[in-house]
Amino acid sequence: MTTGEKIRACRQNAGLSQEKMAELVGVSRQAVTKWEADQSAPSTENLFRLAEIFGTTVDTLLGSGVRSPAEQIYYLYKMEEAEKRARQKQVLRARLLAALAAAALWLILYLIGRTVWCDPSESTLLGWLFLSQPEGAGSYLFGWLLSSRLFWPAMALSCLPALLGKFRFSLCTFAGCVLGLVLGILFGPDPAGAAYGHGHYGWAIWIGVYLLALLAGLLTERFRKTPRRGEPAQ
Structure with a gap:
């Protein structure tokens, strides 16, 4: 048996x-x-x-x-090692899926921005995906994120920690990006300052909110609940 x-x-x-x-x-x-x-x-x-x-x-x-004590010890050791390898594979798989899920959220946000502020009828599919400039009401902040080349680094900074098991950090930073966009679009326009070249402060709002989200993500990971000592493992 x-x-x-x-x-x-x-x-x-x-x-x-x-x-x-x-x-x-x-x-x-x-x-x-x-x-x-x-x-x-x-x-x-x-x-x-x-x-x-x-x-x-x-x-x-x-x-x-298993017969002798030496064989029993070796058998236990092999089972322990096999279980450890299985746990490591599960952890790696879970972290990879978490990183992919975080990246998917950012890509969905990117496609939403493209759909709302870029006209697909005026260019090819690749042009619409990567080259078309956002236009229309409320497009300034999304366009600024793309033209300043901050969107993709912000996405990488958010998603890569998920590979290290920091999925809460990824969620916090993604939420910060979305919240920064919403607040920047709503409260960023400053018509009175347009004559002086400062007609929109959405960029400052987004940066501030995203930095706060980075801090919140770090604190969330720092104080998240960890297994208590002595808690049995599977």
Whole structure:
């Protein structure tokens, strides 16, 4: 019998459901399902928890091929390493998806701006996507972001930290960009200063809001809830 089969047999002999066993060990039901299907292995710590719950020993839960104490130690080590690699892959995948999601939000914002302030009938698709200048009411700030070449660096600064697990930072900075655009469009125009070449302060509003969003993102990541020491891992 494999380790997963022995865990399932012990659980059934103890009259426990997967949900109840997951609760006792301190993991998710999906983790128990994967253990019993031999899709993943419990950590050394969780093996000892299982042995205690079932009133048996770790030796009993290990696969039949394990014989000597040295083999048992090596087997536990290999399972621990396999679980660690699986966790690392899950973390990398989650971070990549988070970065892609953050980038998608920025691209949607970019396309909305292009749709609202750039006429697609006056150029080719590529021209509309990258070359057309925003025109019309409320277009100044979006056009300024593109002409000053700040939009893409702001997007990169927002999205790249998601690859390091800082998705809250990415959300804060994206929200800051959107809020800065809205506030800049609403409160940036200054007709009285147009004669002096200062007819719009939306750029200053956007920069201020985005900088505050950067700070908010840093603080959010700094004080976010972290797992308590001793909290069981899957």
